Structures are given as C-alpha cells and as structure tokens.
Amino acid sequence: MAIVNMKEFKLFIFDDSREKLIDRFQKFNYVHIVESDFDKDEYIEDDFARPKSLDDLIEIDDKIKRSKEDIDLLLKFKEKESAIKSLKDGVENITLEELADRALRFPFEKIDKEIRSLVNQKDKNNSKVQNIDSKIFELKPWRGLSSSLEGTSSMDSVNVYTGTVAANYADKFEREFLENELIYIERVSQDKNFRYYLIIVEKSVDNEVKDIFSSYGFTPINIKADKKVEDKINSYEKDKELLFEENKDIEENLKKYLKYLDDLKYSYEFYRNEKVKIMSQRKFLKTTKVDMIEGYVPNEKLSNFEKEVKKVCGDNYYLSAYDANRDSNEVPILLENNSFVKPFELMTEMYAMPRYNEIDPTPFFAPFYFIFAGIMVGDFGYGLLVFLGTLFALKKFNLTDKKRRFLKFFNYLSISTIIFGLVFGSFFGGIIELPSLIDPAEDSTLLVILSLILGGIHIFFALGIKAYMDIRDGKPKDALYDVGFWYMALIGIIGLLLQIKLENLAPYKNVFLVVMILGMIGIVATGGREEKTTGEKIGWGIYSLYGISSYLGDFVSYLRMMALVLSGSFLGLAINMIAGMLFESNILGKIFAIVVFVVFQLFNAFLCYLSAYVHTARLTYVEMFNKFYEGGGIPFKKMIENSDYFNID
DSSP, X not given: OEEOOEEEEEEEEEGGGHHHHHHHHHHHOOOEEEOOOOOTTTOOGGGOBOSSOHHHHHHHHHHHHHHHHHHHHHHHHSOOOOHHHHHHHOOEEEOHHHHHHHHHHSOHHHHHHHHHHHHHHHHHHHHHHHHHHHHHHHHGGGTTOSSOOTTGGGOXXXXXXXXXXXXXXXXXXXXXXXXXXXXXXXXXXXXSSEEEEEEEEEGGGHHHHHHHHHHHTOEEOOOOOSSOHHHHHHHHHHHHHHHHHHHHHHHHHHHGGGGGHHHHHHHHHHHHHHHHHHHHHTTOEEOXXXXXXXXXXXXXXXXXXXXXXXHHHTTOEEEEEEEOOXXXXXXXXXXXXXXXXXXXXXXHXXXXXXXXXXXXXXXXXXXXXXXXXXXXXXXXXXXXXXXXHHHHHHHHOOOOHHHHHHHHHHHHHHHHHHHHHXXXXXXXXXXXXXXXXXXXXXXXXXXXXXXXXXXXXHHHHHHXXXXXXXXXXXXHHHHIIIIIHHHHHHHHHHHHHXXXXXXXXXXXXXXXXXXXXXXXXXXXXXXXXXXXXXXXXXXXXXXXXXXXXXXXXXXXXXXXXXXXXXXHHHHHHHHHHHHHHHHTSOHHHHHHHHHHHHHHHHHHXXXXXXXXXXXXXXXXXXXIHHHHOOOOOEEOOOSSOOOSSEEEO
C-alpha cells in the first residue's frame, strides 16, 4: 500500500521503428512519456525535430470534436432507456485492436459530412425562423391597420406617417391634431411604453406637423409590408410552418443515423487514443534517423517494458533506466492499494496526488473516513438500503472502472453505517425498536466525548505520520521539534482538563502541568529555528505556540459528528411521527402515510450520506492533511484513455 516506485528511462531507437513502438507502448499502457529537451551545451535546437507536427494534433482534435458532437446530437433522438436497464446493459469490454478495427472500417468522414449537412440545413432554417419572428414582432403593433400602405409615399396631396410616441406624452400629442381637419390621426395600438400611430397630413401643414413630432419625440417607423399588415403576418406565419415542417423532416432523417451511434462512439474513442500517441510523439526528439524517448515506468514493469521494445526494435536500441529521483516533483504518481483502500483513492485524487517523496495518505485516512461517515449517518436501515443497492449494482451491472470504484466506496461506507446503526439502535429513524449501546437522544454528552476522543486520535495519528516522515528522511530532530513537543503540550492540556472531571487523574495534575510546560518551552525554543537572529527565533517560536489555538478549533470541528447523527436521527423520528399520525386515520391516510414514510426517509438517507461524504472529507482535508500532507504530484498518465463508453483493455 504505497506510491509505486518508478524507473526513469532514456530510450534511443531508429526513427523507422517509432510508429510500431508507440503502438506497443499503448498496448503496454504503463508508460508515462515526458518531453525530451536537447543538451544546449552540446547541440543547437536546429539539430532536432519533433516527430509529429502541430497540424497532426489539430487534425485529430477536429475529428474528436466532430465525432463527439455527432454522438451528442444523435443521443437527443434516442429513446431514453430506464436507468436500471441502462446500467444493466452497461458498457462493452473491448480491446485496443477491436476498437481500431471497428473505427477504421467505419466511413466516419462520409457519415459525419451527411449529418453535418442536415444539421447545417436545420440551423439555416432556424435562423430564417428567427428572422421571420423578428419581422413579425416589428409588424404586430400595426396589424390593426385596415389597408395596405403600399404607394402612400408617392401621393401628391398628403404625406403618410407611421411611428410611436412614449405613452406618458401620447394624450397631449393626440390633442394637438384632433381639431385640425387637415390632419388624420389614428391610434393603431398601444403597449406599456408606447402608442403606435397612423397620421395622414395635408402637405400644406406638413412643416407644422413635423414641429409637433419633434416636440413630442415622435419616432417614425417604416412598416415593411407590401400588403395589409395582417396579411403579411399571416404570410410570414405560413413561411414559418413550412420551415418547421422541413426541420421535422430533417430530424426524421437524422434519426436514421442512430444506427451509426455505436460506430461513432468507436471512432470517438479511437481518435482520443490516437491523440495520446500523437501527444506522446510530440514529446520525442529526433534527428534524421534516431529518436530519443524519455519517461517513467513502474519498477516491476521495467523488464516487460524492455521486452516490448525488443519486439519492435530487436537489438537496435539503447535503453538506460535508473531509479527516479526521490525529491523530484516531475516523477508521475501511481497509487497501489488493497481492495478495501482502493475506492478511497478517489478522495486523495480529489484533493491532490502525493509528491514522490511523500507517502500515500489513502491507507491512513481510509479507516477514519470509514468510521466517521458511519457515525454521521448512523442508521441501520439507511446503511442496509445503500449496501444492498450498491452490491446489486456491482454484481449485476457492467460498469466503467470509475463508476465501479465510486459504488464500492459507498458500499464500504454503508457497512460502517450498519455497524453504527446497531450501536445507536436506529432503524429508519426508530420505526423498529432496536437495542442500543448509545442512544443519541439520551446520551448526547457521551457522543460529545466520543467525538472529541476520535478527533484526538485522528489528530495525534496525523502528527505521528509527520514524525515518521521526518525520521524516514533522516531528520529525527525535526520529528522531536515539530511533533514531539506538540504531543507533550497537547497531552498536558488534555490531561489538565480531564483531571477536573475525572478524580482518578487528579494525582497526576502536576505531571500534566510539567509535561505541558516542557512542550510549550520546546515549541517556543524550536519553532523559529530556521531564522538567523535570536529575536526572530524567539518571535517565530512564540508565533508557533499560538498555533495551539488552531488545535482547539480542530477538536471542536469533530463535534460535527455528533451534530449530524443527531440531526439525521431527529429528522427520521419526525418523519415517523407524521407517518404514524396519518396511518391511524382512514384508508387514504394509510396510503399517504406509506408515501410520506418512503419518500421522506429516502430523502433523509440521501441528505445523511451527502452530509457524511462532505463533512468527513472536510475533517480529512483540513484537520488531518494539514499536519503532514502537501500533495501536488503529477498523476501517472497511462497510454490508454479512460473511456466514457467502453472498458478498453
């Protein structure tokens, strides 16, 4: 259970073996390629090239993008399967050879072109519809006009105006024209902000009218209709209907391409893995005939790695392999843990992979995570429900590795939930009476003590890991200064607090006091040991001692275990009380009681597990990791991409 030890290698091959070798690397999978740099002291950049150009990368990215777009489009037309059936069918297991064979036999470019042609036509139609909608929107205020305005611009004796006035000026605007026989004004329509007018004016008073327009902010509008507005709108609506019908036909044609959905998935995954090979080759350096490849392989796979090279290159290669530098941040990280710890790696990955000179924190926090999450949910019924559900899915469904690991994670947490559900005597909030070792409702003080004890163990364990790492790295004094003195100070404080309540510890009061004082003195004396002046050393030492306040905050954080088990328990109890009252009424009440019980207990179970997941992660990341763990390692990049659609071997 640890970080996998790595070998760093340099490999020189003839360029004509490169394509075959990269294929072998991908099948082998456990190769992490890094970018090779030329020796600036002996060579110039022009002496070398990259085997694959940027154009190759752009081309493959385009194919990945197009194939994914085609898949997403066709999935919209696929009849949705039930979640159970979808999980049961699961994903197909496929080899790289099978993937390549299916993808290369499929005429991707032809099918993609046909799909895109249909999509482009549909997009054009949608654009036309939007344009028509815009025109209809402009015409709608004028649909009350009883006749066409065509030809009014060329009339000899009158001018015709159409436009708007703001609603707050409209009444005064209208009164300006009502008594003038040479002017005809008609309010065609109105809305919240504007009124829409048709105004016919004798040319003899046109200038006067224009002055009025200017005074009231009249905005002229050119009505784009060569017939009655109502007729024009109806014509536009018919055009829209034709476009909608055409789009329906296009969608029906697109549905015919559903038969190619699996082939497009093969193509998508094939191109993604081809991209890995191109990206890898862009990290190589090559001369006219020779390629230099640098990277990492796990120690135990080095011999197999060389065998793969020999299969392609025969004896025409040079391989230099040596232990990776323990202190290098460039060494890729691969974790290896047992079946219990493995699912908890997702929490490590979510935070940050360890650096090569650190330790894998997963096996150390996994037992705590297991216990803490179980306490926070603390219901036998909820645990049993999740256990059976995840177990069924793991046994019956063909899942991706990522989904399988996620379900195993919650399967393990459900076991802990069952255990602590029995401890607390809780079954779906107490619907069935179970004997209990601790009753959350009655023994809240005991829960507080239990939470603090577990928190103390958690913190002291994390500090112990820090001490181990210091001793491992040949720094035993740092282990004493950064851990030993803190152990003394914290144990002394805890002992002094406990002896107040526990009479058996009272005789040891002075011992605890001395241990605490010695620890604090040690912290002050060594906390600023890296500083140059005595004043700085003392100042930083005192500041280090101030860190004791953060430990008090850490201990308080563990009370969330008590808070969450109480909240989940009380909410479950409340649901049962409501359901019980409903069940005592008529038959309708009984049915409703069952619905309330099932729906809300499931909801409470979901909230409990979500809270446990989040808050246990917080206790791990904040209270535990900050004592010994930094992270920031580079994940080992295998040569086969994790697939969304298949399990690729």
